[in-house]
Amino acid sequence: MQRAGVFWKWCRPVWRESASVKGYDLGKKGCVMKKNRVTVPEVMAAKGKRKLTMLTAYDYPTALLVDQSNIDMILVGDSLAMVVLGHEDTLSVGMDAMIHHTLAVSRGAARSLVVGDMPFLSYHGSIEQAILNAGRFLKEGRAQAVKLEGGARVVPQVKAIVEAQIPVQGHIGLTPQSLAQFGGFKVQGKTADAARVLIDDAMALAEAGCFSIVLEGIPAPIAAMITEAVPIPTIGIGAGPHCDGQVLVIHDVLGLFERFVPKFVKQYVRLGDSIREALNRYREEVENGVFPGPEHAFSMNEEEAAKMEAPKRKKVRTAGGGR
Numbered sequence: 001m002q003r004a005g006v007f008w009k010w011c012r013p014v015w016r017e018s019a020s021v022k023g024y025d026l027g028k029k030g031c032v033m034k035k036n037r038v039t040v041p042e043v044m045a046a047k048g049k050r051k052l053t054m055l056t057a058y059d060y061p062t063a064l065l066v067d068q069s070n071i072d073m074i075l076v077g078d079s080l081a082m083v084v085l086g087h088e089d090t091l092s093v094g095m096d097a098m099i100h101h102t103l104a105v106s107r108g109a110a111r112s113l114v115v116g117d118m119p120f121l122s123y124h125g126s127i128e129q130a131i132l133n134a135g136r137f138l139k140e141g142r143a144q145a146v147k148l149e150g151g152a153r154v155v156p157q158v159k160a161i162v163e164a165q166i167p168v169q170g171h172i173g174l175t176p177q178s179l180a181q182f183g184g185f186k187v188q189g190k191t192a193d194a195a196r197v198l199i200d201d202a203m204a205l206a207e208a209g210c211f212s213i214v215l216e217g218i219p220a221p222i223a224a225m226i227t228e229a230v231p232i233p234t235i236g237i238g239a240g241p242h243c244d245g246q247v248l249v250i251h252d253v254l255g256l257f258e259r260f261v262p263k264f265v266k267q268y269v270r271l272g273d274s275i276r277e278a279l280n281r282y283r284e285e286v287e288n289g290v291f292p293g294p295e296h297a298f299s300m301n302e303e304e305a306a307k308m309e310a311p312k313r314k315k316v317r318t319a320g321g322g323r
């Protein structure tokens with residue numbers, strides 16, 4: 001321990017920095033310690049004790065940033081389809097794309113629990129298909145859990161996936177995969193009858209073995225009732241402040257998705273504006289010959305350079321027959 005401490009005291013700061021980036025922390029006396037990942041039992045135990053945090057991520061650099069911000073869970077959401085791949089809704093993304101992005105996120109997440117979102121039609125065909133697809137998220141994507149949408153109607157799938165030792169997060173309310181049935185992105189559970197169905201759905205999912213449930217786009221008082229009724233954490237998105245935790249799409253939080261901003265989103269920064277400003281400056285500097293400057297170029301030994309003769313420009317025949 002003592003020797004490791006001395007070693008780390010003397011190593012370059014950038015090295016020490018990369019140790020913490022890659023999932024290792026400098027403990028007391030500077031020795032290297034593996035960061036502990038948030039676990040499913042820890043998420044369950046947080047109910048009533050502390051608020052849980054969750055954000056989406058779809059790639060390695062974003063996962064690193066979310067992980068370094070001590071967010072409990074990273075959701076590789078099927079919102080990938082909209083905010084990264086440019087689709088109208090979440091329906092068009094398939095299993096292979098979800099696994100590809102989940103693996104990239106897993107490479108960046110050392111501490112946050114990674115949840116892979118099961119895409120439309122990946123758990124609707126048969127129980128066997130649901131188990132195999134859920135398993136791919138853990139086996140190939142290196143996630144620690146999966147999420148799927150629906151209430152009582154998906155209980156058989158949830159039970160079978162949990163039986164296969166794969167932790168499941170439920171998702172009810174304004175579930176985007178049911179967009180066609182809902183007739184748009186509409187808040188759910190607004191009548192007493194509809195709210196009762198949501199409460200029953202949440203209880204059924206908890207009984208089926210879900211370790212937590214996302215509540216999306218439902219009135220705050222109903223989310224509070226569900227949170228009170230179920231023994232597992234509720235993670236709200238557009239479901240008010242009484243849930244056990246909150247989740248948002250990271251492109252919304254950072255101001256990177258500008259097509260529309262839902263009412264429940266809080267933009268903490270407008271990165272879209274900053275990025276456009278930076279890219280315009282880059283274009284202007286290239287056009288005006290300001291970039292690259294001497295500090296960005298590689299020099300050459302003057303004697304060697306003097307031996308070089310400038311090559312003559314060759315004539316190039318273009319498709320149009322001209323020069």
Ligand code: KIV
Pocket residue numbers: 056075076077078079080117214216237247248249
């Ligand atoms: O896909 C997603 O990002 C989600 C969240 C909105 C909960 O399901």
